[in-house]
Amino acid sequence: MIEGIIFDLDGVIVDTAKYHFQAWKRMAAELGVNFTEVENEQLKGVSRRGSIDKILNWGGISLSEEEIEKWMRIKNEWYLEYVAGMQPSEILPGADRIIAEAKSLGLKVSLGSASKNSRFILEKVNLIDQFDAIVDGTVVSASKPDPEVFLTGAKQLGLEPSKCLVFEDAVAGVQAANNGNMKVIGVGDSTILAEATLTFPNLENVRLKEDIIDKI
Ligand code: B16
Ligand code: MG
Numbered sequence: 001m002i003e004g005i006i007f008d009l010d011g012v013i014v015d016t017a018k019y020h021f022q023a024w025k026r027m028a029a030e031l032g033v034n035f036t037e038v039e040n041e042q043l044k045g046v047s048r049r050g051s052i053d054k055i056l057n058w059g060g061i062s063l064s065e066e067e068i069e070k071w072m073r074i075k076n077e078w079y080l081e082y083v084a085g086m087q088p089s090e091i092l093p094g095a096d097r098i099i100a101e102a103k104s105l106g107l108k109v110s111l112g113s114a115s116k117n118s119r120f121i122l123e124k125v126n127l128i129d130q131f132d133a134i135v136d137g138t139v140v141s142a143s144k145p146d147p148e149v150f151l152t153g154a155k156q157l158g159l160e161p162s163k164c165l166v167f168e169d170a171v172a173g174v175q176a177a178n179n180g181n182m183k184v185i186g187v188g189d190s191t192i193l194a195e196a197t198l199t200f201p202n203l204e205n206v207r208l209k210e211d212i213i214d215k216i
Contacts, residue, residue, distance in 0.1 A: 011169030045170030
């Protein structure tokens with residue numbers, strides 16, 4: 001029986017990937033590297049450090065540890081400028097309704113995100129008060145597909161992992177949930193997220209109880 005829900009942030013609750021893309025593209029341009037939307041897709045769910053390592057690798061660039069730290073800081077400053085104007089209207093269709101449905105069913109709700117900016121973003125879209133726990137890149141060190149972020153979420157909710165259900169849009173996130181012995185709802189392309197328990201292209205018309213909990 002499911003007693004808790006753990007939501008990924010980017011790609012499930014909000015589309016921050018487009019803001020990450022703008023900021024990484026700006027950094028890549030300064031470094032004389034072309035960075036494409038196709039490449040950006042591969043950064044979903046990947047940590048900030050993991051992302052810069054990939055971009056530099058694709059661009060054939062090698063930087064000192066100090067330079068890498070500097071560019072991560074600058075990229076994040078740009079990213080924070082872009083997300084500063086986010087509004088509740090940017091919540092992806094159905095995400096807020098599913099969170100509300102979970103709470104009305106008496107389920108606990110946690111965030112499970114790689115982002116170090118998750119609290120800022122949840123405040124911007126007015127959802128921060130809906131979460132019983134927020135587990136993000138500021139509290140965990142291992143990246144998805146390591147299950148640490150979701151196992152920490154289950155622990156903070158006081159639940160066994162097997163009683164938690166994860167919502168994820170990234171392959172590595174789906175694998176992280178499976179590695180943590182949790183059922184997982186893939187949000188996106190069912191062929192890409194084939195390892196998920198169930199997938200939906202988006203959450204717009206999905207009902208938590210009838211379409212998910214009663215079926216898994
Ligand atoms: P930050 P998620 C992830 O969020 C993003 O998908 C990924 O593109 C980003 O690099 C990562 O957060 C770290 O974000 O730079 O804000 O710490 O999908 O795990 O919610
Ligand atoms: Mg995501």
